[in-house]
Amino acid sequence: MVGVPIILDTSVALNLLATGAGLAVLESLGVKCFVCSAVVDEAIYIRSDDPAQPREAVSIDTWLPSGAVKVIDPESLLEEELYVQFAADLDDGEAMSLAICRGRGYALATDDRKARRIAGRLAFPTVQLLSTSQVVQHWAVRTGAAPGELKRILSAIELRARFIPPHNDPLRAWWMRARSLA
Amino acid sequence: MDASAEKGRMSMEAKVLEEIDPRVLGARLQEARRSAGLTQQAVADRMEMARTTVVAIEKGERRVTPPELIRFAKLYLRHVSDFVGRRAHAEGFVAQFRSNERQALEENREYEQVAIELQQRSEDYAELERIAGVSGPRKYPPIYETTGSTIDQVASDIAAAERNRLGLGDGPIGNLRERLEAEVGLRIFYFAMPSKIAGAFAYNEDLGACVAINSNHPRDRRQWSLAHECGHLLMHRYQAEITILLDRRMQTAKERVADAFAENFLMPAAGLNRRFTDLHRSSPKGVTLGDMVSLAHLYQVSVQALVLRLETLRRLAAGTWERLVAEGFEVQKAQRLLGIDANPPVKDLFPQRYVALAVSAFRNGDLSEGQLAKYLRTDRLSSRLTVEELQNRIHREFEGDFTELELDLAQPLGSR
Numbered sequence: 001m002v003g004v005p006i007i008l009d010t011s012v013a014l015n016l017l018a019t020g021a022g023l024a025v026l027e028s029l030g031v032k033c034f035v036c037s038a039v040v041d042e043a044i045y046i047r048s049d050d051p052a053q054p055r056e057a058v059s060i061d062t063w064l065p066s067g068a069v070k071v072i073d074p075e076s077l078l079e080e081e082l083y084v085q086f087a088a089d090l091d092d093g094e095a096m097s098l099a100i101c102r103g104r105g106y107a108l109a110t111d112d113r114k115a116r117r118i119a120g121r122l123a124f125p126t127v128q129l130l131s132t133s134q135v136v137q138h139w140a141v142r143t144g145a146a147p148g149e150l151k152r153i154l155s156a157i158e159l160r161a162r163f164i165p166p167h168n169d170p171l172r173a174w175w176m177r178a179r180s181l182a
Numbered sequence: 183m184d185a186s187a188e189k190g191r192m193s194m195e196a197k198v199l200e201e202i203d204p205r206v207l208g209a210r211l212q213e214a215r216r217s218a219g220l221t222q223q224a225v226a227d228r229m230e231m232a233r234t235t236v237v238a239i240e241k242g243e244r245r246v247t248p249p250e251l252i253r254f255a256k257l258y259l260r261h262v263s264d265f266v267g268r269r270a271h272a273e274g275f276v277a278q279f280r281s282n283e284r285q286a287l288e289e290n291r292e293y294e295q296v297a298i299e300l301q302q303r304s305e306d307y308a309e310l311e312r313i314a315g316v317s318g319p320r321k322y323p324p325i326y327e328t329t330g331s332t333i334d335q336v337a338s339d340i341a342a343a344e345r346n347r348l349g350l351g352d353g354p355i356g357n358l359r360e361r362l363e364a365e366v367g368l369r370i371f372y373f374a375m376p377s378k379i380a381g382a383f384a385y386n387e388d389l390g391a392c393v394a395i396n397s398n399h400p401r402d403r404r405q406w407s408l409a410h411e412c413g414h415l416l417m418h419r420y421q422a423e424i425t426i427l428l429d430r431r432m433q434t435a436k437e438r439v440a441d442a443f444a445e446n447f448l449m450p451a452a453g454l455n456r457r458f459t460d461l462h463r464s465s466p467k468g469v470t471l472g473d474m475v476s477l478a479h480l481y482q483v484s485v486q487a488l489v490l491r492l493e494t495l496r497r498l499a500a501g502t503w504e505r506l507v508a509e510g511f512e513v514q515k516a517q518r519l520l521g522i523d524a525n526p527p528v529k530d531l532f533p534q535r536y537v538a539l540a541v542s543a544f545r546n547g548d549l550s551e552g553q554l555a556k557y558l559r560t561d562r563l564s565s566r567l568t569v570e571e572l573q574n575r576i577h578r579e580f581e582g583d584f585t586e587l588e589l590d591l592a593q594p595l596g597s598r
Binding site: 014038043044074077080081087090092094111114115161163 | 197268551
């Protein structure tokens with residue numbers, strides 16, 4: 001998929017947490033995965049299976065013991081400067097994630113339109129971008145996931161995280177097809 | 183990557199601390215420090231810098247470096263984006279409150295926190311308007327004169343004039359908040375405050391008239407507080423106020439006249455008298471306690487406020503409320519018996535227009551999802567649900583087929 005480590009921002013982390021199988025999905029990527037400390041600090045909730053029930057708190061902390069996902073912070077002056085710069089236009093989790101990706105040449109997994117636009121405007125070296133749909137599709141192909149299991153994962157993201165790929169996502173049609181399969 | 187490449191990249195990108203007015207950044211840092219309850223000396227010790235450096239930074243006389251800003255944010259438990267994020271900056275409400283409420287603010291940091299919260303929400307509102315390229319309605323009347331008559335007469339006259347201006351007639355006002363937002367241009371925010379604080383009002387040229395109401399208070403009290411703060415707009419526009427619940431005898435003249443305005447505005451004498459007379463006519467045994475509870479619900483005021491108002495209007499004997507209290511009358515029990523839900527929670531903590539502007543900015547890619555959540559003071563999931571709500575998906579039947587339509591309530595009609 002990408003040959004470099006990946007940093008997940010909250011938008012993608014929330015979607016994967018909603019599946020209950022986020023760790024397996026991330027492990028299938030075959031590269032190191034990180035979340036920055038500002039993302040770990042964010043309170044994340046998902047919808048309960050029964051919409052009448054209260055939402056559920058979920059945490060990235062549950063991914064950490066396996067070692068497949070690690071917490072990361074800006075380390076160099078460059079990364080700190082980039083973090084502050086990006087924080088003028090993004091929230092802290094998004095800004096810190098992008099700053100570290102920019103500083104270290106990592107890929108950024110985000111579905112956020114504004115974060116992707118800002119990342120896309122950066123001059124060489126550019127930051128590689130991934131989306132929830134790309135990550136899930138990669139997992140499905142890599143593991144040969146059964147249609148029923150893929151549908152369960154996609155449904156969980158839609159229903160519990162309230163996310164559907166936007167119209168301009170090249171994998172939206174794939175998502176919708178997989179979602180409607182028996 | 184070699185050092186020269188890094189330097190070149192930064193010269194392209196890291197300009198925010200050079201672009202931002204150091205006085206604005208200093209003011210934000212000062213507000214965050216005060217909010218965290220830290221002295222300049224304590225901060226200097228923790229940051230391992232001289233106190234004079236902290237003073238200079240807060241005054242905008244010395245620029246902060248990125249590593250320093252990150253450490254300040256950690257120390258104050260704030261986000262870096264709180265300091266450098268692009269948002270409107272206006273003259274501080276805290277300073278206004280401080281000059282008007284010196285004693286109260288100095289005695290209690292909770293009051294200052296209310297002022298800061300109101301300022302931040304109001305700045306966010308102004309920033310959303312800036313992003314959308316729109317400005318809010320400002321249909322403020324001239325400031326009414328409050329001298330030359332008794333407090334009650336002044337309040338009654340102003341309430342009548344304002345009702346007339348807004349075309350409210352003399353009946354109960356069912357949608358006071360919406361009317362004040364749309365037809366007067368008040369920026370009205372609800373958030374949790376200490377129970378002794380009912381609300382706050384502040385005005386400046388940049389942000390306009392801004393009101394905060396304690397979301398923890400019961401509906402009737404919230405309605406009263408809203409009318410009270412509106413009274414400040416009409417009579418004391420340039421004097422920021424925090425409304426603290428005090429015994430009437432302890433209130434300042436300004437608070438008393440604002441309360442009298444609320445009483446007259448919410449329960450105008452003519453309309454209330456007419457309804458009371460109708461009740462009398464329709465029940466041979468006379469007006470009942472149940473009638474009073476229902477009438478208070480209709481006017482969205484407390485039963486106590488209604489009974490006292492009717493005492494003032496001489497429709498009930500003086501001392502009626504005191505007698506009811508002495509007899510052990512329980513309002514909530516009476517409301518339950520009548521099936522009245524007198525205390526629904528606040529449905530919208532922000533003005534609907536504020537939420538629509540925020541969602542629109544997000545959908546246009548002008549706000550990130552994290553920023554949207556911050557603007558709405560909520561988490562990501564709730565933000566996504568709010569976006570969904572404003573982008574109601576509906577189905578349309580066309581020649582037997584149902585098609586999904588997206589009804590975007592935040593979209594301006596002109597852009598269709």
